[in-house]
Amino acid sequence: MHRTNTFLIGFVSAVALAAGPVSAGDPGYFSDDFGGTVLGSAWTASGPTESITVGGGKLSLSRGSATNFPSITSGSDVLPTTGNFSLEIAVQYSSLEGHGDGVLVYNSTGFNAQNPATWDMSMWIWGGYVPPTWQDQLFVQAGSGVTENIFDPSALLAANVYRFEYVDGEVTAWLNGDLVAGPDPSPRPDTIFIGNPFVSGGSADWSDFSVDYINVETIGATNTAPDASGASASIASLWPVNNKMVAVSIDGVTDADGDDVTITIDSIEIDDASYDESDAAANGDSTAQLRASRAGNGTGRTYTIHFTATDASGGSDSGSVTVSVAHDQGNGKAKGRGKAAGGQSSSWGEIKRSVQ
Numbered sequence: 001m002h003r004t005n006t007f008l009i010g011f012v013s014a015v016a017l018a019a020g021p022v023s024a025g026d027p028g029y030f031s032d033d034f035g036g037t038v039l040g041s042a043w044t045a046s047g048p049t050e051s052i053t054v055g056g057g058k059l060s061l062s063r064g065s066a067t068n069f070p071s072i073t074s075g076s077d078v079l080p081t082t083g084n085f086s087l088e089i090a091v092q093y094s095s096l097e098g099h100g101d102g103v104l105v106y107n108s109t110g111f112n113a114q115n116p117a118t119w120d121m122s123m124w125i126w127g128g129y130v131p132p133t134w135q136d137q138l139f140v141q142a143g144s145g146v147t148e149n150i151f152d153p154s155a156l157l158a159a160n161v162y163r164f165e166y167v168d169g170e171v172t173a174w175l176n177g178d179l180v181a182g183p184d185p186s187p188r189p190d191t192i193f194i195g196n197p198f199v200s201g202g203s204a205d206w207s208d209f210s211v212d213y214i215n216v217e218t219i220g221a222t223n224t225a226p227d228a229s230g231a232s233a234s235i236a237s238l239w240p241v242n243n244k245m246v247a248v249s250i251d252g253v254t255d256a257d258g259d260d261v262t263i264t265i266d267s268i269e270i271d272d273a274s275y276d277e278s279d280a281a282a283n284g285d286s287t288a289q290l291r292a293s294r295a296g297n298g299t300g301r302t303y304t305i306h307f308t309a310t311d312a313s314g315g316s317d318s319g320s321v322t323v324s325v326a327h328d329q330g331n332g333k334a335k336g337r338g339k340a341a342g343g344q345s346s347s348w349g350e351i352k353r354s355v356q
Contacts, residue, residue: 029085030078030216034059043072044256046196061101061195064207067099071195079105079190084167084219087123087192090212092159101196101207105164107187114264123164123171123189156191159212167219224256225315232250233305233321241325248323249287250307257312263288266308272325292327 032040034054039045045052047070053060061070079085089103105123135242163174166189172182194211228251250263263286270280274295280303281289294301303323310316 007197014189029080029218031214033057033213034211036134037231039072039340042075042078044075045070045072045283047071058210058212059194060208060210069196069206071101071193073194074192075316078192079216080218081190081317084165086163086165086215086217086219088161088163088213088215088217090159090284091209091269092212093207094157095203096207101209102194103211105189106191106193107189108191123166123173123186127262140183165219167262177288185273223259223311226253226255226259226261226309226317228307228309228317228319230254231309231319231321235324238290238323238325241292241294243291243293245289245291247287248290248303248305250305250309250321253309253317253319255311256311260312261291262310264308264310265305269304269306271300271304272298274298274301287324290323292325294327298321298327299328322354 024110026173030042032042034040035057037055039052039054039059049070051062051070052072053062059072061072063069087105091103103123113318143158164179165172166186167183169185169187169188170183172184173180192214196206231250232249232252234249235246242341250265255261265282265286265288268280268282268288268290272294274293276291276293279291279293286307288303288305290303301324303325304320305323306318306320308316
């Protein structure tokens with residue numbers, strides 16, 4: 001009768017394939033709720049600054065001049081310079097007029113406020129008369145992609161929450177939790193501009209609005225699970241058959257993100273009826289201990305090691321490798337991959353067994 005003996009082993013061990021754990025994100029990268037009475041140090045004001053007010057938990061910008069509209073520009077520490085991030089901002093318009101104004105998030109390299117062709121825009125909220133319709137409207141743009149126009153007057157003047165996410169060179173935009181644009185390719189933004197970059201216009205050309213808060217958070221990179229498809233046993237064939245224990249590890253597991261990977265040996269199967277429960281075990285270092293033994297009257301023995309590979313972000317993949325013990329050197333070729341090696345003595349851990 002042919003028996004397969006399965007050893008269920010629960011030893012867990014970390015095998016560092018490469019450094020670089022995925023960041024969990026920093027919810028407090030930058031935040032401004034405009035709770036004071038003066039503009040914070042992260043911002044630089046320009047234009048008719050007397051038309052910029054901070055108070056009551058909001059920043060307000062209004063048309064105080066016939067020639068230009070006030071604006072504020074962020075410093076270099078407001079947006080992350082590397083990695084992915086989100087920007088959430090609460091904006092409410094009290095009027096929508098001529099040229100309009102709003103929030104521009106852009107890359108400042110070569111930026112000229114008076115030349116829109118130089119606006120390397122990433123995120124854009126704008127309220128006012130906008131071509132080609134020249135109607136009261138509000139639009140939201142993500143990167144170089146789709147623009148969402150909103151014509152409902154109640155939506156135009158509502159207290160809206162906008163969320164933009166910059167992930168792997170693309171921007172996606174949400175309005176009050178609803179996806180409205182993206183993901184679309186975008187330059188990496190480094191500046192937030194609130195107001196209107198043009199310095200001239202009539203007094204009726206500006207749309208008054210306020211900002212309740214701005215929050216910037218980093219976003220952890222998208223995780224790719226380990227790949228166990230190329231796994232192999234460090235030793236493919238045990239020889240000589242001397243009943244000694246041989247240490248066999250799992251090689252060839254990769255992780256595209258470079259994360260540290262933990263190998264857990266889940267079970268070891270033996271296809272030889274002459275097994276003993278001491279013939280297979282696992283150490284606490286992801287290494288199986290296998291006995292160089294087989295039945296004298298059989299065709300050889302094959303150990304199948306089942307394992308799970310888990311990365312630092314919880315992604316996982318399962319696999320198995322085989323190690324053979326040939327009946328003799330002219331019969332029963334190794335079924336695993338790797339180098340053959342002689343037996344060596346070693347200690348091993350406690351195991352649990354189930355016979356199938």
